[in-house]
Amino acid sequence: MSTYVYGIARAGADVPEDLTGIGDPPRPVRLVGHAGLAAVVSDCPEELRPKRRDLLAHQRVLTEAGRRTTVLPMRFGSVSEDDEAVAAVLAEHAAHYEERLDRLAGRVEYNIKAVHHEDAVLHLVLAGNAELRSLAEANRAEGGGSYEQRLRFGELVARAVHDREVQDADLVRGALAPLAEEDRPGPESTGWFLNHSFLLKEPAAGALLKEADRLQRDHPQLDLRVHGPLPPYSFTE
Amino acid sequence: MSVVPAQGGGAGGTSGLYDVLELVLDRGLVIDAFVRVSLVGIEILKIDVRVVVASVDTYLRFAEACNRLDLEAGPHRSPGLPDIVGQITEDGARGKTKGALSGAAQSVKDALQQVRGDGDSAPARRGTASRKKEESE
Known part of the structure; x- marks a missing residue:
């Protein structure tokens, strides 16, 4: 099952529990944490196209999550092989994401x-x-x-x-x-x-x-x- | 001015999607290790604005819109309007040069101007001289 990535926040980010994302029915949003960071993700539907519904869902997840915590927004359509691959990316670029999260905090x-x-x-x-x-x-x-x-x-x-x-x-x-x-x-x-x-x-x-x-x-x-x-x-x- | 609040989800977000679509699709973090979904048809967003501006349709639309405009009214009424009548002759001569340069068909007005100019070339020359003076000022 591939993983759709909405954005990157700090570990322990306060994301609404019932938040749902792309797909029909909308897939539940969850966090994949690693190295002090947390990726905001959901499962990725089999067939993902830049449809209005999913573009809106991407935007909505980032807006809802960003209301309570700083999130680096991903470009629409970023898909990872699985959660482990997401965690590996967080580990690899942790310093860079930390720097950007600091810069964008409250902005x-x-x-x-x-x-x-x-x-x-x-x-x-x-x-x-x-x-x-x-x-x-x-x-x-x-x-x-x-x-x-x-x-x-x-x-x-x-x-x-x-x-x-x-x-x-x-x-x-x-x-x-x-x-x-x-x-x-x-x-x-x-x-x-x-x-x-x-x-x-x-x-x-x-x-x-x-x-x-x-x-x-x-x-x-x-x-x-x-x-x-x-x-x-x-x-x- | 229209301010579209992006937060608030639901209807507010929906109405503004078109206007921020290019940010969702063309900005935001990209990570090489992730696959990006194939965005068939998205290229259409990137049509260069100049292609549209250069189109014949736009020229004709502007020309017609200008014909509709009431130059004597509105917030941008020119302070120099009384001078226009005096300038028409002069600008007609200028138009003749441009027409020849661009190879476009001569307008009826230019043709009339030419006839007038043939009969009495002095005013045309004077017109050119005073225009050059104007431009250098």
């Missing part, structure tokens, strides 16, 4: 994603660019312009919007980073122009949220999505 991750309100950012780039404005006026005067006109105009606008994204990403990162102990870029992906994670002590989160709120008030083109507190996925290394 959480907040992830911020930024998108633009489309109309607001278009207003902004047109207002700041006379050439785009006059092209817009000309196209409008001709009932929207020809296909080529619209394409060429839209390409210029897209470039101006991209420049604005770079500028606003710096703005948001620069304003929030001083409020966190560490910050790291999230994985690149579609749907937002900034994806950035911040590590901070939980009581400091209030200041981060307040600053994010201020940024949005002062820069109405910004739409910030703040997620947290999260297990510190981005700060395990």
Whole structure:
């Protein structure tokens, strides 16, 4: 029976007794202890795929366990041959895990994603660019312009919007980073122009949220999505 | 601003999963001795954002959205709007150069501009000079 690993905590970690994890029915969560450490694990179902249910279960176990104790979160889908192999890994890297657990104690991750309100950012780039404005006026005067006109105009606008994204990403990162102990870029992906994670002590989160709120008030083109507190996925290394 | 509390399990966690999915799948501790489950289909998350931005669809969407915008209203109304009419002629000339460079079809407006320019080339030259001055400022 293979063992699914959610994260690593210290021996004697206070994990809720009735906590269940991945699989259908959900497998009970237990601890595999060794060398002063404890891996948060469950049995692994025969067939494990990145399904919504199991992704949520992974997230939930880390959240529940992390509420009472410091846990180094594993990436989704980490499977070990058996409990003995888990214990061997704990023994082999004990010093490193101890160091990370110390670093992350009492700290959480907040992830911020930024998108633009489309109309607001278009207003902004047109207002700041006379050439785009006059092209817009000309196209409008001709009932929207020809296909080529619209394409060429839209390409210029897209470039101006991209420049604005770079500028606003710096703005948001620069304003929030001083409020966190560490910050790291999230994985690149579609749907937002900034994806950035911040590590901070939980009581400091209030200041981060307040600053994010201020940024949005002062820069109405910004739409910030703040997620947290999260297990510190981005700060395990 | 939407703040999605991740703790609290249940519904709160569910609603936020999409927005933190890439952290669950692409961050977190990886241990070589452990097998990672095969994540078929996950690569789709990593499509470079630039591919989307560069698409024709996006250009057309922006163009249409700009046509809808009321430039005279809204929080980002340009302080320099009264100058626009004066700049259209000048920017038309600039557009002509760009059109030739990009090899795109000449717009109707550019064509009109050309006709005008052929008849009287002095204003066009003046336009270019004043624009260069503008840019160097």
